[in-house]
Amino acid sequence: MVISKSWTMVRHFEGIPKLEDFKLVEKELPPVKDGEVLLESEFWSVDPYMRPFSKKALKEGDVMMGTQVARVTAYVGLKQICEPKPGEVLLVNSAAGAVGTIVGQIAKIRSCKVVGSTGSDEKVAYLKEIGFDEAFNYKSVTSLDEALKKASPEGYDCYFEHVGGKFADAALQQMKDFGRIAVCGCISSYNDSTPQTGPYIQPLILFKQLRMEGFLISHYEDKPIYEEAQKQLLEWILQGKVKYHEHITNGFENMPSGFIGMLNGQNTGKAIIKA
Numbered sequence: 001m002v003i004s005k006s007w008t009m010v011r012h013f014e015g016i017p018k019l020e021d022f023k024l025v026e027k028e029l030p031p032v033k034d035g036e037v038l039l040e041s042e043f044w045s046v047d048p049y050m051r052p053f054s055k056k057a058l059k060e061g062d063v064m065m066g067t068q069v070a071r072v073t074a075y076v077g078l079k080q081i082c083e084p085k086p087g088e089v090l091l092v093n094s095a096a097g098a099v100g101t102i103v104g105q106i107a108k109i110r111s112c113k114v115v116g117s118t119g120s121d122e123k124v125a126y127l128k129e130i131g132f133d134e135a136f137n138y139k140s141v142t143s144l145d146e147a148l149k150k151a152s153p154e155g156y157d158c159y160f161e162h163v164g165g166k167f168a169d170a171a172l173q174q175m176k177d178f179g180r181i182a183v184c185g186c187i188s189s190y191n192d193s194t195p196q197t198g199p200y201i202q203p204l205i206l207f208k209q210l211r212m213e214g215f216l217i218s219h220y221e222d223k224p225i226y227e228e229a230q231k232q233l234l235e236w237i238l239q240g241k242v243k244y245h246e247h248i249t250n251g252f253e254n255m256p257s258g259f260i261g262m263l264n265g266q267n268t269g270k271a272i273i274k275a
Contacts, residue, residue, distance in 0.1 A: 002029040002038070007255050017263065022256040044252070044273040046259040047098070070270055071244070073184060073217045074102035075229035077160060080220075081182035081213045086111035088157035089176075091148070093167050094187060095135065096123035098270040102233075103160045104132050105242045112158070115151040117167065119265045126268055130243050144170045155179075164188045172204050183214040187263075245269030 003026055010023045032038045047070070077099075084090055090107040094100050095116025104114045108131045116127045116135040127135040134151040141147040148156075148170060155176040161168060165188030175181070205212060220226050236242040247267035249258030255273045262271035 003027070004029050005252060017256075017260050019256050019260070024253065042275050044255060046249075046255065046262050046271045046273060069217060070098035071102050071233045072220075072226060072229040074099045074160075075106060075233060076217060076220050076225055077182040077184050077215055078103055078106055078158075079229075080225065081211070081215060082158040082160060082180045084110050084112045084158050087113075089113045089115065089152045089154065090158040090160065091115045091117075091152070091156045091171060092160040092162075093117040093138075093171070094162035094185070094265075095127055095132065096268045097162065098267075099184060100160070100162065101127070101130060101244065101269055102242060105130055106236075107158075108132075109236065109241055113152065115148075115156070117147075123268055126245070138167065145173070148174050158182075160184060162187055169201070172201055172210075175204075175208055175210055177208050179208065179210050181210060181212040183212065247271045248274050250274050 006025050006027075007022050008025055009021060011021055013021055029038070078084065082090065084107050090104070090112050092100050092103045092107075092114070093116075095104055096118040100116065100118075104116055104127065107114045113133045114131070116124075116132045117138045118124060118127060118135060119137065119139050121137050121140070124135045124137050136147045136151060138144060138147070144167065152174075155174050156171070157176050157179055159171055159175060159179065159181045161171070161181055161183045162185040164186035167188070172181075204210065233242060237244070245268050247262075247269055249255070249261070249272070252273065252275055258271060258273050261267065
């Protein structure tokens with residue numbers, strides 16, 4: 001007899017998710033039939049992406065691993081949209097997260113100056129450790145505009161955007177002409193009950209002649225760049241050119257708290273639940 005445990009959402013989130021929004025459900029699984037596979041999970045990702053696996057022949061004891069979507073997202077968005085050139089300046093917010101840390105390191109490999117914004121002094125130190133030229137704690141600066149100008153007085157050629165809201169408003173003001181912006185997320189609005197409003201940015205995009213493009217990594221899964229990203233990132237990791245960090249929450253029973261912590265920025269790097 002095998003008992004399966006799963007977390008379900010018992011009600012839609014109102015603002016920031018709460019522990020009581022989730023319920024742990026247990027059920028007995030039916031016996032495994034011929035042609036079926038029973039998997040025991042050891043790690044879970046607390047982000048919205050699915051983790052596919054190939055339909056190869058399996059045997060008892062095989063370990064299945066999901067696609068490294070965060071790293072591929074960083075590679076694809078940077079190459080396809082930002083197209084950073086040597087000597088250019090890249091800005092990335094939520095820079096200590098799973099995608100942001102990789103974006104910054106790839107840009108350094110491409111000989112760019114990299115500026116990162118994050119939510120704690122410890123994360124600022126980590127970004128400097130992995131090669132960011134400048135980093136600041138957006139929660140402690142007196143002025144976001146001044147922090148961005150101090151980090152790069154000459155402005156920004158590329159901007160990898162995860163946050164939206166007030167940060168995006170400030171960053172767009174300091175883009176150079178013909179700047180490129182990859183919009184990967186909008187964390188600041190995910191838990192809002194009413195839509196955000198902000199300044200009218202169309203004149204900025206027009207007169208600075210900016211390129212601003214949103215993208216979903218699922219769009220690229222069947223394109224050559226997806227496989228290219230996987231191969232290149234693995235090579236860089238093995239060479240020590242790209243480092244990654246995992247923020248691990250122990251215990252399947254703690255998955256909701258790990259998920260909520262990730263949304264509140266408690267993680268450095270990829271947020272993972274360990275059995």
